[in-house]
Amino acid sequence: MSSREEPSCDVTVIHEDVVAKVRQSMPAEEDLFDLAEFFKVFGDTTRVRILYALSQSEMCVCDLACLLGLTQSAVSHQLRVLKQAKLVRFRRDGRVVYYSLDDDHVKSVFNQAYQHIQERN
Amino acid sequence: MSSREEPSCDVTVIHEDVVAKVRQSMPAEEDLFDLAEFFKVFGDTTRVRILYALSQSEMCVCDLACLLGLTQSAVSHQLRVLKQAKLVRFRRDGRVVYYSLDDDHVKSVFNQAYQHIQERN
DNA sequence: TGAATATATGAACAAGTGCTCATATATCAT
DNA sequence: ATGATATATGAGCACTTGTTCATATATTCA
Numbered sequence: 189m190s191s192r193e194e195p196s197c198d199v200t201v202i203h204e205d206v207v208a209k210v211r212q213s214m215p216a217e218e219d220l221f222d223l224a225e226f227f228k229v230f231g232d233t234t235r236v237r238i239l240y241a242l243s244q245s246e247m248c249v250c251d252l253a254c255l256l257g258l259t260q261s262a263v264s265h266q267l268r269v270l271k272q273a274k275l276v277r278f279r280r281d282g283r284v285v286y287y288s289l290d291d292d293h294v295k296s297v298f299n300q301a302y303q304h305i306q307e308r309n
Numbered sequence: 310m311s312s313r314e315e316p317s318c319d320v321t322v323i324h325e326d327v328v329a330k331v332r333q334s335m336p337a338e339e340d341l342f343d344l345a346e347f348f349k350v351f352g353d354t355t356r357v358r359i360l361y362a363l364s365q366s367e368m369c370v371c372d373l374a375c376l377l378g379l380t381q382s383a384v385s386h387q388l389r390v391l392k393q394a395k396l397v398r399f400r401r402d403g404r405v406v407y408y409s410l411d412d413d414h415v416k417s418v419f420n421q422a423y424q425h426i427q428e429r430n
Numbered sequence: 431t432g433a434a435t436a437t438a439t440g441a442a443c444a445a446g447t448g449c450t451c452a453t454a455t456a457t458c459a460t
Numbered sequence: 461a462t463g464a465t466a467t468a469t470g471a472g473c474a475c476t477t478g479t480t481c482a483t484a485t486a487t488t489c490a
Contacts, residue, residue, distance in 0.1 A: 197374060197375035197376075197378060199371045199374040199375050199380070199381055200371050200375075200465080200466080201371060201372060201375045202369055202371055202372060202405060202466090203368070203369065203372050206366050206368060206372060207368075207372050207375055207376050209365070209366065210362050210365045210366050210368070210376060211376055213365050214358075214361065214362070214376075215361065219423075219426065220354060220357050220358050220361060221354050222426050223351075223357050223419075223422055223423060223426060224351065224352055224353055224354040224356070224357040225352075226422055226425065226426055227348050227349075227351035227352040227357070227422065228348075228349075228352030228353075229352075230344075230345065230348035230351075230352070231345055231346075231348040231349030231350075231351070231352035232345055232349075232477085232478075233341060233342050233345040234478075234479095235345075236341050236344050236345040236348070237335075237341050240335065240336065240341060241331050241335070244330070244331045244334050245327050245330065245331050247324070247327060247328075247331070248323055248324065248436080248437090249436070249437060249438095250320045250321050250322060250323055250436070250437085251322060251323055251324050251327060251328050253318060253320040254318035254320050254321075254322045254328055255318075255328050255331060255332055255335075257318060258479090259320070259479080259480075259481095260320055260436080260437070260438095261437090261438085261439085261479080261480070261481080261482095262478075262479060262480080263437095264436095264437060264438055264439080265438085265439080265478075265479080266478085267437095267438095268438075268439085274429055280437095280486090280487090282436090282487060282488065283434095283435060283436045283437075283486075283487050283488065284323060284436065284437085284487095285436075285437060285438095291425065291429075293421060293422075293424065293425035293428075294425075296421055297418060297421045297422055297425065298344075300414060300417055300418045300421055301344055301347055301348065301414075301418055302340075302344060303414065304347065304412065304414035304415075304418065305340065305343050305344060305347055307414075308395055308412075321435080321436080323436090353447085353448080355448080355449095369466080369467090370466070370467060370468095371466070371467085379449090380449080380450075380451095381466080381467070381468095382449080382450070382451080382452095382467090382468085382469085383448075383449060383450080384467095385466095385467060385468055385469080386448075386449080386468085386469080387448080388467095388468095389468080389469085390448095401456090401457090401467095403457060403458065403466085404456070404457050404458065404464095404465060404466045404467075405457095405466065405467085406466075406467060406468095
């Protein structure tokens with residue numbers, strides 16, 4: 189009845205041993221949070237489309253807007269999100285800002301997920 | 310000046326050639342949508358924690374609730390989302406429902422992303 | 431310097447999401 | 461059948477998010 193170990197729960201526990209074992213192996217709360225944040229960035233159609241486009245070629249903001257049928261503002265806002273997530277990088281050439289993928293993992297995560305989608309159907 | 314091909318845009322286009330080339334290689338709109346939907350499921354701390362836990366061991370609802378410090382209801386709602394996304398499966402044993410990962414891709418997508426997070430810092 | 435242009439950003443609003451609470455369903459035990 | 465228990469689910473609410481609109485910033489060119 190004493191609870192001096194890990195944060196207890198108000199719910200009935202059926203398999204204390206399993207819970208204890210899994211609890212030990214759980215990564216730091218912060219890491220799982222970061223992981224979710226990372227996936228959250230991919231969890232939007234617009235951003236996925238932008239990422240795919242950039243996986244094909246470096247592009248400037250207005251090209252992306254045209255390609256995807258979005259306003260310049262919408263693209264710019266989303267690129268900011270992608271920038272913060274360090275998924276894209278940019279270089280400035282005069283008035284034009286060119287964006288490209290910042291990381292090789294992006295492509296592989298992408299492909300892995302795409303494969304899952306395919307096989308699921 | 311005529312626009313009889315692909316859906317045009319109201320934005321200035323700087324590199325028509327690039328846009329045209331990338332447009333050709335864009336996957337079906339639906340596939341990118343599905344991809345985003347897939348990632349959206351991973352884009353929540355609670356679900357990521359559930360998925361990680363299940364990657365360690367099959368668990369029942371109340372064990373998960375206890376482990377993660379959530380209400381039974383919250384866990385159940387999220388499991389429904391994971392079920393719909395076909396990321397987890399379940400088997401019933403009397404009153405207890407056991408959940409487990411439904412797909413090997415889950416782990417690999419997870420690991421790939423985790424690796425990205427690590428290297429990023 | 432001043433006009434033009436490419437991009438960035440803030441505010442606001444509609445739509446979506448995850449939790450809680452109450453309650454329904456399903457199964458077991460008596 | 462009745463009560464206990466494990467899970468599922470609907471409604472409601474606070475919070476988040478993606479877009480639009482207006483405007484700011486930055487760079488080029490004349």
